[in-house]
Amino acid sequence: MLEQKIKSVIRDVADFPKPGIMFKDITPILHHQDLCNEIVAEFASLIAHKNINAIVGVESRGFLFGFALANKLNVPFVLVRKSGKLPYKKISYNYDLEYGSATVEMQVDEIQKGWNVLIHDDLLATGGTAEAAAELVKMQNGNVAGFAFLVELDFLKGKEKLTQYTDTIISLVNY
Numbered sequence: 114m115l116e117q118k119i120k121s122v123i124r125d126v127a128d129f130p131k132p133g134i135m136f137k138d139i140t141p142i143l144h145h146q147d148l149c150n151e152i153v154a155e156f157a158s159l160i161a162h163k164n165i166n167a168i169v170g171v172e173s174r175g176f177l178f179g180f181a182l183a184n185k186l187n188v189p190f191v192l193v194r195k196s197g198k199l200p201y202k203k204i205s206y207n208y209d210l211e212y213g214s215a216t217v218e219m220q221v222d223e224i225q226k227g228w229n230v231l232i233h234d235d236l237l238a239t240g241g242t243a244e245a246a247a248e249l250v251k252m253q254n255g256n257v258a259g260f261a262f263l264v265e266l267d268f269l270k271g272k273e274k275l276t277q278y279t280d281t282i283i284s285l286v287n288y
Contacts, residue, residue, distance in 0.1 A: 115151060115152070115155055115285060116285060116286050116287075118148055118151070119142065119148070119152070119263070119264075119285060119286045120286055122141050122142050122145060122148065123137050123138065123139055123141065123142065123264070123286070124137075124138040124140075124141050125137065125138070126138050137236060137264050137266075137288065139174060139177075139235050139236070139263055139264065142263075143177070149178075149181070152178055152263065152285065153178060153181045153182050153185055154185075155285060156178065156182050156233075156261050156283065156285075157182060157185050157186060159261070159283050160231055160258075160259055160261065160281070160283070163229060163231065163258045163259055163281065164229050164258070165186055165188055165229050165230070165231050165258055165259075166188055166189075166225070166228035166229050166230065167183070167188050167189045167190070167191050167223075167224060167228055167229075167230050167231075167255075168180075168182055168183040168186070168188060168189070168190050168191065168230070168231050168232075168233055169191045169192075169193055169219075169224075169230055169231070169232045169233065169246055169249075169250060170183075170190060170191070170192060170193065170233050170234070171193045171217075171232065171233070171234040171242055171243065171246050172192070172193060172194045172195055172198070172217070174234070174235035174236070175193075175233050175234035175235055176192070177235065178233060178235070178263060179233035179234075182231075182233065182261075189223075191219065191220075191223040191224065191230075192219070192220075192223075193217050193218070193219050193232075193245075193246045193249060194217065194218055194219075195215070195216070195217060195218075196215075196216035196217070196218055197218075198218070199218050199219070199220050201220045201221070201222075202220065202221045202222075203218040203219060203220050203221060204218065204219055204221055204249060204252050204253070205217070205218045206218075206245045206248045206249050206252070207245075208241050208242070208244065208245040209241065210241060215241075215242075215245075217242065217245045217246065217249065218249075219246075219249040219250075219253070221253070223253065224250055224253035224254070224255040225253075225255070226253070226254040226255070227254065227255070227256065228255045228256065229255075229256050229258035230250045230255045230256065230257060230258055231258055231259045231260070231261055232246045232247060232250065232257060232259070232260050232261070233260070233261045233262070234246075234260075234262055235262065235263045235264065236262060236263065236264045236265070236266070237260070237262040237264070237265040237266065237269075237271045237272065237275075237282075237284060238266050238269045238271050239269050239270075239271045239274070240269075240270075240271030240272065240273070240274035240275055241271075241274070243260055243262075243271070243274070243275055244274045244275060244278075247260075247275070247278045251278075257278040257279050258279060258281065259279050259281030259282065259283065260275055260278075260279065260281070260282045260283065261283045261284075262282075262283065262284045262285070263284075263285055263286060264284065264285070264286045264287075264288065265284035265286070265287050265288070266288050267287050267288065268288075
């Protein structure tokens with residue numbers, strides 16, 4: 114089963130980025146090319162019916178499988194980055210974090226009106242960053258066709274924030 118293969122490779126890092134957090138480190142997966150190919154193929158099969166026009170990857174680990182998936186589907190890959198990282202004209206969305214706030218950006222010409230867009234990130238926790246990416250897609254008149262995550266931390270209930278955009282919320286591994 115793919116979930117078990119992925120879980121066997123994910124590394125737990127205690128007290129990162131702060132005490133009391135058990136960080137799920139996906140970087141060891143990148144040393145297993147067959148597993149990486151299997152992950153991309155699984156995402157592709159789960160969204161095949163969605164007529165995806167673009168994949169949005171959320172900085173930074175959302176770039177890893179998001180870009181590979183966009184290539185497999187032969188669709189554009191769009192970056193959502195932290196404020197100040199994109200060189201061209203951009204739109205911004207501010208959102209609240211547990212302590213403070215953050216801003217993410219997308220370049221203005223990345224999404225065409227009416228496009229079906231899949232938003233990808235490595236991990237779904239509270240859902241704030243994925244929700245911000247969805248708002249950027251909407252600001253460019255795109256449709257949020259789905260979300261795809263490698264890992265979901267169920268106990269943080271991030272999925273609840275995302276159901277307002279779509280009922281397609283894919284997670285390959287759940288904790």
